[in-house]
Amino acid sequence: MFKLNLKIALRNLWKNKGFSLINIGGLAIGLASCMVLLIYVAYEWSYDKQFTNNDKTYVVYQNSVANGKTFSWAWTPNAMANEVQQKITGVKYASHSTYPNPKLITVGDKKINSKAVFADLNFVKIFDYKFIKGNAQQVLKDINTIILTKSFAEKLFGTQDPINKTVKLENQDVLKVSAVIEDVPANNSIVFECLMPWALFEKRETWAKELNWGNNMCLTVVQLKDNAFFSKANAEMFGVYKRNQKGNTAEALLHPLTKWHLYSDFENGKSIGGKIDQIKIFLLLAFCILLIACVNFMNLSTARSEGRAKEVGVRKAIGSSRRSLINQFFLESMLITFMATVLAFIFVEISLPYFNNLLNIKLTIDYKNSAFWFVLFGLMIFTGLIAGSYPALYLSSFEPIKVLKGLKIKSDSSVSVRKVLVVGQFVFAACLIICTAVIYQQLNYVKNKPIGYDKSNLIQIAVRGKMADQSKLELLKTQLLKSGAAANVTLFSQDITESGNNTMDVSWEGKTPGESILFNNRGIGSDFIKTIGTELVSGREFVINSVNDSNSTMLNESAVKMMKLKNPVGAKIKFWDNDRTVVGVIKDFVVESAYQKVAPMIFFPSSTWGASAVIVRLNPNQNISSSLEKIDELVKEIEPNYPVNRKFVNESFEVKFQDEKLLGTLSNWFGGFAIFISCLGLLGLALFMAEQRKKEISIRKVLGASTGNILTLLNKDFIKLVAIANVIAFPLAYVVINKWLSTFDYRVSISFLPFALAIVISVLIAILTVSIQSIKVAKANPIDALKYE
Incomplete structure (x- = not known):
């Protein structure tokens, strides 16, 4: 029996090549998307679990x-x-x-x-x-x-x-x-x-x-x-x-x-999440894309119900039970799923190098891992059963007498179910469009938000070996300015884009007893404000190597606000048991997270603090390549035993947005795949509706309806479905995106634009997808549909 069912399944696939290719392709894209996301989730989940006693x-x-x-x-x-x-x-x-x-x-x-x-x-x-x-x-x-x-x-x-x-x-x-x-x-x-x-x-x-x-x-x-x-x-x-x-x-x-790795965010001293929240999103995305692919399969399979009705009637008339027919349709579903899985493997192998390069990670398929094959087999069986469930139950329910007498099968309920499935597809697609749009809005908002200094054409050079000597640093600064490669040069106690070096051991007159304030502390060189392109709010900068400034300090605006200093310049503070005098206030600039408020910061002269980085503002009137070559040459003259370690500040700053860029990129790609698969599902419903209304359309044409009238008639129903999907999707997307944005101090407000974008894209997709089939039906000769009446 299995051999016979397999032959019938293969024959049906071959007979309906177009449907088969769309079904297999849709499932393959869904499975491939799901597999890539699951491989990424497994990669993140396995962090730090390679050791024997990791638990x-x-x-x-x-x-x-x-x-x-x-x-x-x-x-x-x-x-x-x-x-x-x-x-x-x-x-x-x-x-x-x-x-x-x-x-x-x-x-x-x-x-x-x-x-x-x-x-x-x-x-x-x-x-x-x-x-x-x-x-x-x-x-x-x-x-x-x-x-x-x-x-x-x-x-x-x-x-x-x-x-x-x-x-x-x-x-x-x-x-x-x-x-x-x-x-x-x-x-x-x-x-x-x-x-x-x-x-x-x-x-x-x-x-x-x-x-x-x-x-x-x-x-x-x-x-x-x-x-x-x-x-x-x-x-x-x-x-x-x-x-x-x-x-x-x-x-x-x-x-x-x-x-x-996964639970690195803390609130009130307790772990509240972190990367795990992103992993949950990707797991949900993987499941939903696969579900959309299965729904697409259902729609396309049941769209061919007219063509398979007589087959079911004949088989029932000669003694086939409903159970055997269900087995037949499930076998077809599993066969298509198997083919789709093979194709999905090819897609995954082709796409993994691209995603590794895009995301800067190392995702691979471990073919020797038995757990991988077990999950894959389970995924394939799950997909086959889910995708084939509705077609098997629906197609096997036809009554043989009615079908063989040529009566039209009642399809109202099936159409309703298919409409619900299409609405479900577009709810998910609309949510993805809105969420992806807001993610990109947030990313662009923070990246373009003023950070307190000008990071363009700014480079930093790591201080290594002999360069750590203060006299060598001063010599390097002089030579860089003399060469014309640099417009300004200063020193900093560490990478300007990294966190670290903080203390609570600071006291001042008027400090609330028992109050603890965490300050970032950094050493800076002369011309610091001019070099990085920030502002001096009040007071003056340090005079480096001056005895008078050895115990001087500067504050940023956040420190002045946190310390509640009305007249900060001249104020006395104690840091690590040393008395210091505030000589100036610097405008707040971002050192740590670009999404959070700037922390209080104390600055000291680099001559007494030490420097880990030389910060250079490139001369805008010189060629960048030749300037960099000259800078490397001068650094090597002072310290020939170390490779020159320099980098652009704006490139280092980009690292701060890695997680959000990853979320946006994956949402964009797999959201696109989900929308494409949804289009195939909509095409399936359009095929079914066109088949059901073929004679109605022909009569309308005979009575004088134009192609435009018929396209409007057919598209109207589908636009209603998309509109319903958007109405359902909007509140869901709003809740999700509002929760995600709430984790940032600096965040974009949720505007109507992402929702309008979802409406426009979903409606355009629906019209284009349906019109592909509708034009074919609208232009068909009405005689072909009416000649048997």
């Missing part, structure tokens, strides 16, 4: 109340790991490490900037990286050793065995390669190319030797013996700061490693 591993977070709210971050003091290891119940290992930082690694003539991490021995016990060469139990014990990843070892040594060979760190420390590990997966929160002992970090940064509880300078990771200890361990963590430093009101908590 027992936790990141130590600090909660600090300041500025009227609770700040949470995964930065802790260097004393935290030892305290946790010795005094917290159920702890198996506790480790502290630096976050990945760029470090120069040299082998012979090869000088490569690498992502480096300094960590203690427990780090490789908690994160059990796969060791290719070397002893996992012996690494990180010797201060002058280094662990390399496989690909980085190949960059340095090619095909040679790197074990026991030496490399030079930052042109200073000679280190012996003690081990080689597999590359750290890209979907890992801590990605590095080389790993070095914590003792080496303390040797290079002598201030890190002193254990203290006031400097959050490292990552602390904890692994419990069993999760049964979690509640007690986490309760004990709350009092760590109070027990070790008098007056320290901060609190510590254990945040699961497996949730670190």
Whole structure:
């Protein structure tokens, strides 16, 4: 019986090639879209889950109340790991490490900037990286050793065995390669190319030797013996700061490693979400696109009901049961789904490199993973059953006597169901159009919102090696200005687009007792305001290298407002037990998130603070390429042992919008696919309606109706469906997009424009799709439809 049903199914597919191609193509696009989204979701979901005991591993977070709210971050003091290891119940290992930082690694003539991490021995016990060469139990014990990843070892040594060979760190420390590990997966929160002992970090940064509880300078990771200890361990963590430093009101908590990437947003000291919210959106998008493809299949299959009615009547008349007919139609559905799945695989393989390049990630299909095949098989069965359910039940319900006597089958109920399905498709399509439009409005609004300085033609150069000397920096500044490549030059204590370096240890006259305010603190050079293109609100800038300004400070507008200073210039403040005088106020400019309000900020002279970046305003009258070449040449003259590390500020600033750009891009692409599939569903309904009203249209033509009259008649019904879909979609889209926008301090207001865009696009799509079939019917010779009457 199965063989016979298969032959019938194949014959029907071949006989109706046009319908078959549309059905298979629609399902293939739906399945491919769903698969790509699920692969992306799986990639994000697997973050930090590559380790054996990932479920027992936790990141130590600090909660600090300041500025009227609770700040949470995964930065802790260097004393935290030892305290946790010795005094917290159920702890198996506790480790502290630096976050990945760029470090120069040299082998012979090869000088490569690498992502480096300094960590203690427990780090490789908690994160059990796969060791290719070397002893996992012996690494990180010797201060002058280094662990390399496989690909980085190949960059340095090619095909040679790197074990026991030496490399030079930052042109200073000679280190012996003690081990080689597999590359750290890209979907890992801590990605590095080389790993070095914590003792080496303390040797290079002598201030890190002193254990203290006031400097959050490292990552602390904890692994419990069993999760049964979690509640007690986490309760004990709350009092760590109070027990070790008098007056320290901060609190510590254990945040699961497996949730670190997806649940990174905190509110009032508790995790409230983060990337997981975006993942939920993509899961919903994947499900809805697949559902739309299934609805499209239903509409197209039942649109051919007239053609298959006699087949069903004959088969029932010769003894076929309804069950056997249902099996027949389900088999056809599964066959089409199988073909669509094969085609979807081709689409996915072709599109993945494009999406990887577009999203800057590494999505792949793991064909060796049994879970992948299990999910794929389940997805295919689910799609086949859902898509084939309504056609199987509907087509198998025809009464043989009525069909074989030539009576018209009643289709009112089926048309109603199909209309509901089409409305459902366009509800989703309209929601996507509105949401995508608002996402792009929000992205453009924040990107074009004044950020307080001019980031165009602004570059920053990392200070490395000899450049750290103040006299060398002054020499470089002089040469850059003299060369004509730079219009202005200044210094900054770190990357101008990155966060970090903050403190609550600031006091002033009139400060409310017990009040905690978190200040960003930065060192700046002379001509800072002119170079970055911001404004001096009041007072003056620093006179760099002046003894009189060694204890001077400047504030931004947010700091003045938070401190409630009526006359900020001349005000006395105390910072880290040093008395300082405010000499000027700088206009607020964005350093951290472009979506949030600018934080209070304190500035100090770079001569007393140190500089990590040279900021250069390119000369607008010079060719950019030649200016950059000249800048590189001058930097190499001062520090020839390091590659020049420079970047445009506007390119660095773009990184801040990565998540929103990703959301907008994927919504745009897959929203387009959903709309296209919806068009196929609408085409199916148009085909059915045209078939049902063929004789009516012919009579109208005989009585004098024009092609335009008939097109208006047919399109009117479909425009009604689209209008109903938009009415349903508008409140749904408004709720979703309003909730998404509520997470930003700076956000665009929801205007009528996205809704108007949804109306225009959906109506145009409906008219064009329906008209393709309607014109064919309207221009047909009425005699062909009426000659049998």
